[in-house]
Amino acid sequence: MNRILRAVHKPRPSLELPAWLSLTTGVIVLGCLLYAPLISAPYANTQRALVCVYAVVGLGLHLLTGMTGQISLGHGFFFALGAYVSAVLAGTAGWPYLLAIPVAAAVGWGVGFVFGLPALRLSPLSLSVVTLALALITPSLIKRFDDVTHGARGIALDIAAPPAWTGLDRDQWVFYICLAVTTLTGVMCRLLSRGRTGRAMRGLRDNEAVATTMGIRPSTTKSFVFATSTALAAVAGVLYTYVTQFVAADAFHLTLAIAFLTMVVVGGLGSLPGVILGAIFVVYMPSWTAEINESASGLMYGVALVAFMFLMPYGVAGLLRAVGGPLLQRREQRAGQQE
């Protein structure tokens, strides 16, 4: 037992699966995901779509935390921003609903950049204070702009209806949209973290002074990363309105920020596949525990945050790496011997 605990406490590189394995897994998973909605109940599809919604936020947080080592509790605000962009444009103003996605991304990026310019000059401790404060005031901000947001009463929507030629129901159609956006986001995050920006960000995280002397501008790079992650949160907010068809101030309490944080912690700080696992956890766990008590799901979030920090600081992804790493190594050794 102790050996396992020690093993998951070490930071590990992500698993380098052989190309054929990741390709087949990818194709099978994608196939299942494309086929499953056609034979599932609407409720199941709604939950799967919510996993995608959370995953998009999680991918943004993954960029921020994994690359810069900073953490934000304020992404609930940007999530709300995206949700209201969608509710107002697609709902109240009657624009095509898909248009809300790029608009929310742009707004989320811009607001995040403006917020990040001063905020990212702060120490990690101060940034955590500021973003927690942002999370705490989000509901009252929404209520303040009551004439647009309709505050606690909220806005009921009727958007994201499937085109007639598809023959799909709304829950199926919405899931496919969410899946597509999540996949695109995942690919984009992978490219970002492997490319120039990724190297710059890792440099900053590991040693800001050295990175600066090598010509990386900390404020620009950090603001860019922060804005990208808030843009993703805003996009997720739009998807959220497709799924729930309703927005109201009370959906954006501290609980939402905590759910986002739980997702990243459970999945594994700084692991891309971990984000998906985390999203699955925060979406499905409440529905399992709801039968016990309505407080049980929130309690699980809290307990998970504490427990994971002590038992599995690198989350489920860290566990998979600790278990999978030696297995892969053995396989490679065997392959080497055969040659």
Place this chain on the structure above:
Amino acid sequence: MSLLTVENLCAGYGGLRVLFDVSFGVEEGNITVILGANGAGKSTLLRALSGMIPATGTATLEGRRVVGRGRHRSAARLGIGHVPEGRGTFGSLTVEENLRAGGYHRPRSEVESSLEGWYEFFPRLGERRRQLASGLSGGEQQMLAIARALMGKPRLLLLDEPSLGLSPKLTGTLFTSLRAIKERLDMTILLVEQNAHLSLEIADDALVMSAGRLGPKQSAAELRQDQQIQRAYLGA
């Protein structure tokens, strides 16, 4: 008999080993200086002796083990006063509060009389007893750090580069005070220094440390004459 006896002491930071089988003795009532270049392991030796970092091997002070007994008893309780590199005074506390913190484990009546004694010995500290330590000059801070360590009535005083950041003149004054402390209190002092010239003036015994290993003990007077040392440290 030596007051402090160190045998096969090894220490380091994480996986990095800095000290290799260090053995030596410090005679009671003497000033012993350990000379060595930056990074030779001098500070690490003092840190290991006062339990700031884990170490293996043995070190005994008056027959009582000081190394390898876990962290449950602090160096101060065992009779070691350690003036760390950079002085480590409490900047937000007044001079007097710094000294009182040094005498934390002694009865109140003794603390009061010791305070007066140190104000007499370092009049600058007496004048500034109500001021915050952060407002003191470098030399005054060093005096304060030494007096604070001595408030705990140690048997052995460890001094880590007291001359660091001080002018040659101030260093001279400080070392004269050290000599006076040794003579008046019959204090045993283990001094770690880069400034060989001045420290050999006041020291009785001297050792040279390089790359984590300690050379043989010599008398300070002997070492002053040593050609090699003169070239390496005294700039002659």
Place this chain on the structure above:
Amino acid sequence: MTVLLQQILDGLTAGVLYAAIALSLVLVYRTSKLVNFAQGELATFGAFLTWQFHDWGLPLSVALPASVAVSFVAGALMERTLIRPLLESSNHLGLFIVCLGVLVTLLQVEAWIWGYQVKEMPNVAEGPPIALGPTMISRQNVVIIAACVLIAVALWFLFQRTRFGLAMRAASDNTPSANLLGLPVTATLTFSWGIAAVIGTLMASLVAPNQFLQPGMLLPVLLYSVAAATLGGLDSPVGAIVGGLVVGVVENLAGTYVPGIGQDFKQAVAFAIIMIVLLARPQGLFGSRTVVRV
């Protein structure tokens, strides 16, 4: 004019609560160098305990000390079990996450045990409000202000006049040096967490009759208290008190007199204070500069 005076007085009364919770935050920050976001919820939990003891038939004069004692143990225990292991490996991200985890856990445990229905907490002091010139103040609020003054005096005495208080200040100033001198550093840490929890429970129990005792009662207060502690300087107890009173008055006046702010939006004032202070003067009004490094 009377309205203005009344607003200032109300602001000060609210500010006393912010100051007390900010004081708890500062006590913890000084020793552990972290902002314990769970502090407000620990206090709410303490208020629930007081209510529960009273509901079981104990008089308030017994129930309050009992819950205060339990809080001390709980605060100390939290430091020993959850905080110190992470502090020793200087895992700051982990500490932040654990504090939030405790916040959520407490919130949900409260909801589980006591539900969301507001609990009726009795006042310590009953009777008609007292007139101060043209303004009025309730007797309970007088007690609250007196309690805060008492806490401040007691802390001043602890820090300035006792040996242990000296060790507490030395340990928070320079931990390695304090260890070298053999000061009881770990004891000061545990004790600070205990005292912080005591202050929270005491004040939360006293304000519970006005604030509607339910889970998350002090979440809005946490925001103002963080603003107060930031304004005063995270490591300055005096700053926490001054900051609390200033935030209380500013928030109240802004809510009444600045057009477009109103009661809901007052929280944004706290947010603005936090942001501006951290950017313009990270050490706050009375804090030491080292805060900037963390």
